[in-house]
Amino acid sequence: MLNLEELALQLSVIRAESTYIDGNQLYDEVLNYMPRLNRFIFNIHTHIINSCVGIDLPYNNDIRNSFINRGFQSIDTCADERLINNRGNCHVYSLPYQFSEFLFMSSCFQGGKFNKVRMLLMLDRRPFEHELFKIISQDFPFLQKLIIWNSEPEQNKQHHSSTTPSYICIEYETLKSVTNNFTNDATRAICTEIKSRITSDTFVRLENFDSYFSSHEILVLRKPFK
Known part of the structure; x- marks a missing residue:
């Protein structure tokens, strides 16, 4: 050293x-x-x-x-x-x-220039609001993977974002809230663009969950037998 x-x-x-x-x-x-x-x-x-x-x-x-x-x-x-x-x-x-990843971003993030970042992991117990996603769409222009873990729903739901990374990992409860129990037509239009889904059989899904997506390529993750 x-x-x-x-x-x-x-x-x-x-x-x-x-x-x-x-x-x-x-x-x-x-x-x-x-x-x-x-x-x-x-x-x-x-x-x-x-x-x-x-x-x-x-x-x-x-x-x-x-x-x-x-x-x-x-x-x-x-x-x-x-x-x-x-x-x-x-x-x-x-x-x-200088790094291609930005890991564990929280809701206190205020922005900057991150032209080299391709993967972003967002993790917080505070809600992620629309303004933060607006900052991300502007400051991470070459983002390809977005992973979100958040235990609180968005408080201000008057806006939507046009950010379309190629890979998103999102909690089921968050997705259910954003899509209004998979009934919102505006978010349905976005979900129909999803080409494949990876889900788990360990949670109870609403009846119209699968029909909300047009994808025919579905990988179901199952827990191994003990």
């Missing part, structure tokens, strides 16, 4: 009873041991699980300044400043963004 001159780091960390990784901790525990490092690109995600409410979370500007003070001028951050169900997420990454 002492002779390392270039480093591309994409890191996701789960921490309990702690706070987000900042520039000071990254320098003290990692970069301080790489004296010859002259090129460093990174995307660092911290997922915290805190049952102790007394732990104060840093603000976005605090995290950003901790990296700037260590010499990283071209960076951006997005961090949950309050916990939901004792959980929070923080992203900090160098600019321009």
Whole structure:
């Protein structure tokens, strides 16, 4: 590590009873041991699980300044400043963004330019609203795969998005809410464009679930016998 001159780091960390990784901790525990490092690109995600409410979370500007003070001028951050169900997420990454994946995006995301990203994973216990998907459609112009996990329905349902990635993974309950129990004609028009589906036989589907899609190519995932 002492002779390392270039480093591309994409890191996701789960921490309990702690706070987000900042520039000071990254320098003290990692970069301080790489004296010859002259090129460093990174995307660092911290997922915290805190049952102790007394732990104060840093603000976005605090995290950003901790990296700037260590010499990283071209960076951006997005961090949950309050916990939901004792959980929070923080992203900090160098600019321009150099990775083909953006993993564990949360609802605090504010946008940017991500021309190299082909796969996006969205994960949050807060609802993803229309404005966030509008940002994604503009800032991820070459997105091919979109994976969404969200336990809360969208609050503002007055809008729709024209984003059409080639692969989407979505929870059944979310899909049921968006399509109004698979009766909405507007979303039906979008679903008819889907060429294939991968589903599971482990959930109870509404009667008109299968007829809502025009696809004839269906792969059903089954649990193995014990």
